[in-house]
Amino acid sequence: MARAPLLRIGKLCKSFAAPVLTDIDLAFDTGEIVALTGENGAGKSTLSKLIAGLISPDSGEMLLGGERFSPRSRVDAERSGVRMVLQELSLVGTLSVAENLQLGAIPHRFGFIDRDAMNARARAQLALLGLDSIDPELPVSELGIGQQQLVEIARGLSGDVKLLILDEPTAMLTAREVEELFRQLALLRGRGVTIVYISHRLDELQRIADRVVVLRDGRLACDRAMAEVSHDEIVRMMVGHDVHEDEDRPRRASGRELLRVANFSGGLVRDASLAVHAGEILGLAGLVGSGRTELLRLIFGADQKSTGDLWLGGRPARIRNPTDAVAQGVGLLTEDRKSQGLLLGQALAMNLTIAHLSTVSRKGWIDGGGEERTAQQWKQRLRIRSKDSAQHVDELSGGNQQKVLFARWLHRDCQVLLLDEPTRGVDIGARADIYAELDALAKAGKALLVVSSDLRELMTLCDRIAVMSAGTLVQTFERGEWTEQALLAAAFSAYAQTMNMATDKAAS
Amino acid sequence: MKQALGLPLALLALVVGFGLTSEYFLTRDTFIAIANDIPALTVMAVGMTFVLIIAGIDLSIGSVLALSAGLTAVAMQSWGWNLPGAATLGLACGLFCGTLTGAVTVAWRLPSFIVSLGMLEIARGSAYLVTDSRTQYIGGAIGGLSTPLWFGISPAFLLALAIVVASHIVLRKSVFGRYLVGIGTNEEAMRLAGIDPRPWKVIVFALMGSLAALGGLMQLSRLEAADPNAGVGMELQVIAAVVIGGTSLMGGRGSVLNTFFGVLIVAVLEAGLAQIGASDPAKRVITGCVIIVAVLLDVYRNRRKRG
Ligand SMILES: Nc1ncnc2c1ncn2[C@@H]1O[C@H](COP(=O)(O)OP(=O)(O)OP(=O)(O)O)[C@@H](O)[C@H]1O
Ligand SMILES: [Mg+2]
Numbered sequence: 001m002a003r004a005p006l007l008r009i010g011k012l013c014k015s016f017a018a019p020v021l022t023d024i025d026l027a028f029d030t031g032e033i034v035a036l037t038g039e040n041g042a043g044k045s046t047l048s049k050l051i052a053g054l055i056s057p058d059s060g061e062m063l064l065g066g067e068r069f070s071p072r073s074r075v076d077a078e079r080s081g082v083r084m085v086l087q088e089l090s091l092v093g094t095l096s097v098a099e100n101l102q103l104g105a106i107p108h109r110f111g112f113i114d115r116d117a118m119n120a121r122a123r124a125q126l127a128l129l130g131l132d133s134i135d136p137e138l139p140v141s142e143l144g145i146g147q148q149q150l151v152e153i154a155r156g157l158s159g160d161v162k163l164l165i166l167d168e169p170t171a172m173l174t175a176r177e178v179e180e181l182f183r184q185l186a187l188l189r190g191r192g193v194t195i196v197y198i199s200h201r202l203d204e205l206q207r208i209a210d211r212v213v214v215l216r217d218g219r220l221a222c223d224r225a226m227a228e229v230s231h232d233e234i235v236r237m238m239v240g241h242d243v244h245e246d247e248d249r250p251r252r253a254s255g256r257e258l259l260r261v262a263n264f265s266g267g268l269v270r271d272a273s274l275a276v277h278a279g280e281i282l283g284l285a286g287l288v289g290s291g292r293t294e295l296l297r298l299i300f301g302a303d304q305k306s307t308g309d310l311w312l313g314g315r316p317a318r319i320r321n322p323t324d325a326v327a328q329g330v331g332l333l334t335e336d337r338k339s340q341g342l343l344l345g346q347a348l349a350m351n352l353t354i355a356h357l358s359t360v361s362r363k364g365w366i367d368g369g370g371e372e373r374t375a376q377q378w379k380q381r382l383r384i385r386s387k388d389s390a391q392h393v394d395e396l397s398g399g400n401q402q403k404v405l406f407a408r409w410l411h412r413d414c415q416v417l418l419l420d421e422p423t424r425g426v427d428i429g430a431r432a433d434i435y436a437e438l439d440a441l442a443k444a445g446k447a448l449l450v451v452s453s454d455l456r457e458l459m460t461l462c463d464r465i466a467v468m469s470a471g472t473l474v475q476t477f478e479r480g481e482w483t484e485q486a487l488l489a490a491a492f493s494a495y496a497q498t499m500n501m502a503t504d505k506a507a508s
Numbered sequence: 509m510k511q512a513l514g515l516p517l518a519l520l521a522l523v524v525g526f527g528l529t530s531e532y533f534l535t536r537d538t539f540i541a542i543a544n545d546i547p548a549l550t551v552m553a554v555g556m557t558f559v560l561i562i563a564g565i566d567l568s569i570g571s572v573l574a575l576s577a578g579l580t581a582v583a584m585q586s587w588g589w590n591l592p593g594a595a596t597l598g599l600a601c602g603l604f605c606g607t608l609t610g611a612v613t614v615a616w617r618l619p620s621f622i623v624s625l626g627m628l629e630i631a632r633g634s635a636y637l638v639t640d641s642r643t644q645y646i647g648g649a650i651g652g653l654s655t656p657l658w659f660g661i662s663p664a665f666l667l668a669l670a671i672v673v674a675s676h677i678v679l680r681k682s683v684f685g686r687y688l689v690g691i692g693t694n695e696e697a698m699r700l701a702g703i704d705p706r707p708w709k710v711i712v713f714a715l716m717g718s719l720a721a722l723g724g725l726m727q728l729s730r731l732e733a734a735d736p737n738a739g740v741g742m743e744l745q746v747i748a749a750v751v752i753g754g755t756s757l758m759g760g761r762g763s764v765l766n767t768f769f770g771v772l773i774v775a776v777l778e779a780g781l782a783q784i785g786a787s788d789p790a791k792r793v794i795t796g797c798v799i800i801v802a803v804l805l806d807v808y809r810n811r812r813k814r815g
Pocket of ligand 2: 167
């Protein structure tokens with residue numbers, strides 16, 4: 001192309017304790033969508049944060065529209081039209097959706113917040129992503145994490161933007177929300193906005209991106225037109241070897257029933273019943289906000305159910321709180337790793353062993369050597385990338401944080417494991433590792449209940465898939481019976497019904 | 509975590525600085541005076557370190573100190589109790605106050621700031637009631653705790669030192685300490701990891717109350733009297749020492765050993781300023797500045813580490 005690129009990056013370097021990015025040379029043209037991918041810890045988020053002004057480079061330079069660009073802060077970058085949607089959620093939980101959407105530019109009259117204007121503007125922003133159902137006056141903390149992610153994206157889409165960076169925006173979104181997002185991104189591209197799109201879902205990247213940039217160990221491994229490279233090639237450039245995901249597996253042999261819940265209600269969830277057997281992986285599919293996470297939390301005792309009975313290993317059991325659950329061999333890997341999983345500011349080893357300290361302590365005293373060995377074992381087994389086991393988890397990349405939490409529950413060795421988005425943010429190679437671990441758990445006779453927004457993931461992993469829609473379990477599919485269409489149709493079914501009822505009411 | 513060198517260096521600088529300005533500072537008497545002055549402050553600062561680590565705060569400790577000391581004195585003077593009985597009663601009283609603060613905080617999910625503010629008033633009022641609003645003299649009855657053993661060092665100082673060492677090890681090496689750090693870092697994450705934070709939090713406040721009572725006994729033994737006004741404002745002095753020692757008010761980070769350095773810095777500052785003839789108001793201004801500088805240094809250190 002003859003025209004000068006929108007953003008040119010030259011010899012950009014950044015190191016923390018060790019070099020993270022080395023000599024990055026890149027150019028982004030006006031109105032293109034660039035896929036940025038690479039292994040966990042390759043430096044994608046770091047590169048984005050450099051561009052968006054959250055951190056500053058050690059050396060190298062950036063030119064935006066031909067002029068030197070060295071933003072001192074995120075706000076500074078936003079003033080130049082460079083916006084970023086962070087990998088980790090950064091909304092203010094106590095503020096309303098509308099306030100969060102317009103943080104920094106809240107409309108006011110005579111020094112007072114102009115609530116009507118603010119809410120109207122928020123509704124327009126939400127409508128862009130088809131989020132008409134979210135009330136702009138609701139405090140953000142009352143939204144599910146998937147919805148929070150959508151609000152965060154909506155904030156990024158609005159305003160005067162020339163370059164938009166999305167750091168794993170779809171890690172927790174289901175097909176429907178992804179469609180809405182892609183429609184908006186196409187519109188933005190049409191208006192000449194440049195988009196950098198970070199994701200580990202290669203099929204998404206291939207659908208939307210014009211160009212693909214792969215980082216490997218902080219260096220540029222590939223920068224080519226998307227049409228020129230195949231799926232397998234990208235995978236090889238990312239992880240250095242082929243990765244096979246096999247959807248056509250026979251159903252696992254399942255044993256006795258380990259978990260049964262009957263007529264669970266509470267919050268969004270109404271009258272949910274299901275059973276998981278030893279050696280079996282049961283999937284839980286549904287749209288964002290359909291109550292999947294809530295159901296897991298009710299089973300685990302993290303939230304109080306209003307009704308429902310529970311059996312563990314065939315015997316009636318009571319789980320009043322998570323402590324009860326864990327004591328009886330039930331674990332929950334939460335979806336919101338920052339606020340509900342990680343002990344930020346503490347060592348990797350501590351994060352890993354905290355749920356099962358008895359394995360690394362004697363008579364109430366921690367065995368430092370034993371803890372170090374345990375941490376090293378898990379670090380190698382799951383290929384967690386960190387300086388050492390004392391490194392604080394907030395310094396790890398998103399995917400590596402996820403692996404730490406996954407390791408925490410593997411180490412706990414539960415009979416029944418509830419997993420909410422177990423592969424959130426992990427790269428293709430690590431995802432295969434996690435699948436293998438889950439498969440091994442099932443083979444060892446554990447019962448697993450997996451929530452995922454990625455239908456393909458559930459179809460790869462599970463022996464049965466139960467579909468949730470608007471808080472109820474609508475249908476359960478056996479392996480071999482399901483198709484993507486059938487699962488999606490089931491996920492929509494209860495919403496379609498309420499819509500029909502609403503139109504019926506309106507008509508009568 | 510590695511022991512930072514900043515605090516010992518700051519302490520050394522203070523000692524050298526005062527040594528240069530006042531010819532009487534670098535004498536045995538000064539150090540003995542400091543050593544015998546700080547036991548109460550030290551044991552309470554140890555307790556406060558634990559409280560801050562779980563992201564709580566206890567403002568009632570000055571009052572609890574006065575109440576426990578008052579109760580012990582009255583039991584000996586007016587009710588004719590023997591020393592062990594009366595001392596046990598004082599400690600039990602501190603334990604009770606702390607447990608109550610902790611239990612109410614946990615049961616109703618209130619900020620400990622508010623609950624302990626209530627306890628501050630309750631314990632102070634009770635101290636007046638118990639002592640009839642009069643200073644209770646007990647003579648040398650428990651002087652043993654502060655009679656110098658060797659080189660002018662009292663058993664109280666040795667006890668405080670032992671508590672510092674033991675608590676430091678507990679916080680670093682025990683499962684209990686690990687849980688406290690986890691709770692202060694992310695209470696919800698701990699709950700979801702299957703660890704119920706509530707009993708641990710109550711234990712920490714109970715410990716704090718008991719240590720405040722112990723501080724009361726130490727003062728009682730040294731002053732030979734229980735003043736219902738004892739320990740007014742002491743909670744702030746204790747928190748200042750802990751914060752100078754680098755413990756975070758946000759929870760999850762702190763060290764008992766560093767707290768001890770914080771206590772020493774506060775005590776040396778106090779003694780040194782008095783010796784060079786600083787007025788009381790000037791002393792307070794300077795101490796205030798030191799607190800702010802200490803916190804700034806801590807913030808700066810953390811930022812630089814994060815890059
Ligand atoms: N503040 C920090 N201090 C030390 N190291 C850091 C810090 N932030 C990032 N790193 C390191 O830099 C490397 C790159 O991290 P980055 O978050 O950019 O990876 P990423 O490509 O976004 O990975 P993911 O796919 O897991 O999100 C990691 O090894 C990480 O440990
Ligand atoms: Mg990242």
